[in-house]
Amino acid sequence: MSENSNKRQKIIRKTIEAADGLSLGISMVVAILIGIGVGYLLKKFTPYPWLFWLGVFWGVAAA
Structure with missing residues (x-):
């Protein structure tokens, strides 16, 4: 019984x-995707295309 219990505990721990x-x-992936989305929206709604890269940077920094 004890061996089964220890084996089960190891499996649960892993x-x-x-x-x-x-x-x-x-x-981490979600943070980067949100940053890319924010960057895309900033690029789309403003005349500054470099804001996309700012959003990507924010996503990577948040991750």
């Missing part, structure tokens, strides 16, 4: 660690 890493990766 799963939680993997989910934690995945969560960090997803949040």
Whole structure:
């Protein structure tokens, strides 16, 4: 019984660690995509095309 319990705890611990890493990766991708979206909107609604790169920078900095 004890061996099964230890094995199950190890599996659960590894799963939680993997989910934690995945969560960090997803949040970084979302931050960059939001920055790109903001940059695109700034470029579209203003006469300054370089504002797109400002939005990309904001997204990368937020990640």
